[in-house]
Amino acid sequence: MPEQPQEPRRTPLSRDRVLRAAVAFADGSGIEALSMRRLAQELGVVPMALYKHVASKEELLDGMVEVVVAGIGGRAPGSDWKSAVRGRILGARGALLAHTWAAQVIRSRSGPTPAVLAYLDSVIAMFRAGGFSLDLTHHVMHALGSRVLGFTEELFDDPASTAPQDERAQAAAYEEMARRYPHVTELARSVAHDRGSVIGPGCDDAFEFAFALDLLLDGFERLHAQGWNSTP
Amino acid sequence: MPEQPQEPRRTPLSRDRVLRAAVAFADGSGIEALSMRRLAQELGVVPMALYKHVASKEELLDGMVEVVVAGIGGRAPGSDWKSAVRGRILGARGALLAHTWAAQVIRSRSGPTPAVLAYLDSVIAMFRAGGFSLDLTHHVMHALGSRVLGFTEELFDDPASTAPQDERAQAAAYEEMARRYPHVTELARSVAHDRGSVIGPGCDDAFEFAFALDLLLDGFERLHAQGWNSTP
DNA sequence: ACCTGAACACCGTTCAAGT
DNA sequence: ACCTGAACACCGTTCAAGT
Numbered sequence: 001m002p003e004q005p006q007e008p009r010r011t012p013l014s015r016d017r018v019l020r021a022a023v024a025f026a027d028g029s030g031i032e033a034l035s036m037r038r039l040a041q042e043l044g045v046v047p048m049a050l051y052k053h054v055a056s057k058e059e060l061l062d063g064m065v066e067v068v069v070a071g072i073g074g075r076a077p078g079s080d081w082k083s084a085v086r087g088r089i090l091g092a093r094g095a096l097l098a099h100t101w102a103a104q105v106i107r108s109r110s111g112p113t114p115a116v117l118a119y120l121d122s123v124i125a126m127f128r129a130g131g132f133s134l135d136l137t138h139h140v141m142h143a144l145g146s147r148v149l150g151f152t153e154e155l156f157d158d159p160a161s162t163a164p165q166d167e168r169a170q171a172a173a174y175e176e177m178a179r180r181y182p183h184v185t186e187l188a189r190s191v192a193h194d195r196g197s198v199i200g201p202g203c204d205d206a207f208e209f210a211f212a213l214d215l216l217l218d219g220f221e222r223l224h225a226q227g228w229n230s231t232p
Numbered sequence: 233m234p235e236q237p238q239e240p241r242r243t244p245l246s247r248d249r250v251l252r253a254a255v256a257f258a259d260g261s262g263i264e265a266l267s268m269r270r271l272a273q274e275l276g277v278v279p280m281a282l283y284k285h286v287a288s289k290e291e292l293l294d295g296m297v298e299v300v301v302a303g304i305g306g307r308a309p310g311s312d313w314k315s316a317v318r319g320r321i322l323g324a325r326g327a328l329l330a331h332t333w334a335a336q337v338i339r340s341r342s343g344p345t346p347a348v349l350a351y352l353d354s355v356i357a358m359f360r361a362g363g364f365s366l367d368l369t370h371h372v373m374h375a376l377g378s379r380v381l382g383f384t385e386e387l388f389d390d391p392a393s394t395a396p397q398d399e400r401a402q403a404a405a406y407e408e409m410a411r412r413y414p415h416v417t418e419l420a421r422s423v424a425h426d427r428g429s430v431i432g433p434g435c436d437d438a439f440e441f442a443f444a445l446d447l448l449l450d451g452f453e454r455l456h457a458q459g460w461n462s463t464p
Numbered sequence: 465a466c467c468t469g470a471a472c473a474c475c476g477t478t479c480a481a482g483t
Numbered sequence: 484a485c486c487t488g489a490a491c492a493c494c495g496t497t498c499a500a501g502t
Contacts, residue, residue, distance in 0.1 A: 120387070
């Protein structure tokens with residue numbers, strides 16, 4: 001019997017290996033480049049081999065979310081509810097920053113995966129430990145929305161990303177902009193001025209995230225202190 | 233010369249007609265069913281005919297956002313900044329509720345379209361008319377995020393949408409849920425109890441939206457009153 | 465029983481051939 | 484010059500044939 005050519009299948013495929021490969025691929029090439037076919041190619045297997053470990057692409061995406069969310073840290077036991085929640089949410093933000101595709105994929109999922117539920121459970125527990133009523137905790141969780149997982153929908157992600165064009169066209173575009181959207185333009189100009197550059201590096205995401213988070217947490221604290229109730 | 237068969241091309245194609253057809257199609261069949269090929273079929277033309285009016289599917293989606301955002305009302309001139317902003321944002325929410333796909337499509341776009349810029353300009357103008365500094369207005373707009381356009385990322389869209397299964401399996405799943413996520417379960421149970429149903433109709437979206445919006449607006453008011461500055 | 469190549473039913477978009 | 488059918492380079496997933 002002739003010797004079989006040694007196949008270089010280093011590690012046998014497993015659900016975990018598929019998921020980690022998908023995360024690494026999305027990190028490197030972007031989520032839009034991730035397809036079952038390309039992932040299989042990356043792993044050196046035939047596309048259909050993936051379907052033994054994930055039932056569908058949907059399940060693959062769910063699994064990728066699990067990997068990222070399971071990596072959220074930021075637990076600081078013993079502190080007051082406010083700094084506990086704050087620390088945990090900033091921890092979530094950190095985990096998501098490492099995987100730029102994660103927020104988008106979480107948004108696209110219909111229901112929460114187990115790791116997301118476990119995470120939410122831990123945040124709810126912090127409010128409850130701080131003496132929040134079930135009623136207030138409920139609405140407070142809604143008010144946080146996706147911010148509890150460390151991301152928010154920004155409407156203008158980078159206003160400075162205009163395609164390079166010649167000076168005259170740029171000046172004309174700017175003038176048109178200032179004429180049609182005077183307040184947007186004024187705001188953009190003042191931000192650029194504050195940061196000392198005409199085509200600035202955009203806004204400080206970390207500052208804006210903390211600004212809004214603290215505004216909400218302060219609001220929660222105030223409602224809690226006055227014994228707020230949804231049906232007075 | 234034989235008579236040409238009368239073609240039933242009622243109205244000649246135009247960019248506007250293409251966009252309105254796309255909006256109607258997405259309203260009826262969902263955004264995921266919308267493809268260039270199916271839209272062309274709907275309009276009784278060959279797929280390539282669309283490309284004379286929209287350069288790509290991306291541009292089609294941008295155009296659809298324009299149609300929806302241009303339809304936002306809620307301008308109440310003469311009122312104070314808080315009720316003006318509140319009314320306008322609730323108006324945006326109304327416009328988006330009529331097109332369930334709109335929020336998702338806006339999220340997926342990279343930059344703001346002209347109608348979105350015009351809308352943002354009008355909201356910024358309201359804060360400025362209320363005496364807000366450029367600095368505070370800037371951060372306040374970030375804090376609103378997508379909420380300024382009437383939508384937010386809710387993490388659990390309808391927790392009651394469990395697939396129908398036999399009672400025993402359901403009870404087991406519930407018990408498992410209560411064991412692994414005790415705080416989530418407690419919260420869900422209290423909400424269901426308040427609304428008087430075991431498998432309730434979910435949460436009151438309109439209430440949650442207004443709750444969070446008012447919390448933010450109150451926070452803005454407080455910062456404005458105390459002359460808040462990002463660099464004290 | 466397991467594995468997998470080919471096929472199916474789609475995409476968005478290019479392009480060359482036809483009028 | 485305009486219009487459009489066929490083709491290209493992809494998808495996710497099914498399925499039957501091969502080992």
